[in-house]
Amino acid sequence: MDLHNLITVMRRLALEAGDIIMDIYNAPDFEVRTKGDDSPVTAADEAADAHISAGLRAAFPDIALVTEEQAASHDQSASTFLIVDPLDGTKEFINRRGDFTVNIAYVLDGSPVRGVVYAPARGRLFYTDAGGNAVEETGPFDKATPGETHPIRVSAPDNDALMIVASKSHRDQATEDYIAKYAIKDSKSAGSSLKFCLVATGEADLYPRVGRTMEWDTAAGHAVLVGAGGDVVRFDDHQPLRYGKDGFANPFFIAYAPGVDLKPA
Secondary structure (H helix, E strand, C coil), X not given: CCHHHHHHHHHHHHHHHHHHHHHHHCCCCCCEEECCCCCEEEHHHHHHHHHHHHHHHXXXXXXXXXXXXXXXXXXXXXXXXXXXXXXXXXXXHHCCXXXXXXXXXXEECCEEEEEEEEECCCCEEEEECCCCCEEEECCCCCCCCCCCEEECCCCCCCCCCEEEEEXXXXXXXXXXXXXXXCCEEEEEEECCCHHHHHHHCCCCCEEEECCCCEHXXXXXXXXXXXXXXXXXXXXXXXXXXXXXXXXHECCCXXXXXXXXXXXXX
C-alpha cells in the first residue's frame, strides 16, 4: 500500500463529499427516510457514499471496502479493508446543528491505522499523514493541494480536573453514571466522530461511549486519535477495540489520552 497516495485520495474524496453534503444541507428542505434499523438517512448520506465508494474502488480496486450505506453487501471475512461513514451524525445534519463528519479509514489487521475526519459545517479537517501522525489542516481545503497543517497531540491529563466529551444525541443516564466516577473540570457534548478529534487535539481528555456504534462510526476518528498519541479500548475490559467484527458492531468503548486513570465499567 502506497500510504502517501492513500491519504491523498482519502483527503480529496472527503472534501468532495463534504461539498456534496453541504449543497443538500444548505437547501431549503430535504427528505429524511428511515432505514431498516430505524436510523435516519438522507440524500446527502447516499450521494456522499456513492461518490466516496466510486473513488476508492477506482483507486484501490484490490482492497475490500465497507461503507455504512452498503454494509449488508460486504464480505465480513477481511481483516484489512477501507471503511467509510459518508455522513456521521445524520441527526445533527437533520437538525442543522453542524456536528457531522465525513469519515474514511484504512484498517490493517483489525486496527485502524490511517483516517480522515472532515467536518464541513465546522470547517475542520483532521487526518493521519503517511507516517501515521495526526494533523489538523487549516483552509482553504483545496482538493488537489493540502494547505497548512499542524501536528495535534493529546493532553497531559490531570486526574483531579478532567475534561470530558460525550455524545450530543446519545447522552444517557448510563453515560452520566460512568462520568460521575471521575473528577471533572468540565464536560461538553459533541456530535459524530468529532469527539475523537477533540481528545486528539487535547480539547478533551476522555470520551466514554456507553451505547451502540458501528465500526464505520469510529474507525477514522480512532485512527486520528491514535496518531495523536491517544487510544481506544473496550469499556468492559479495557482491551484494544478491534475491527472486522461480525456485523461490524462495536462494544461500548472509551477513547482517552494516556495518563487518564480509567475507571472500571
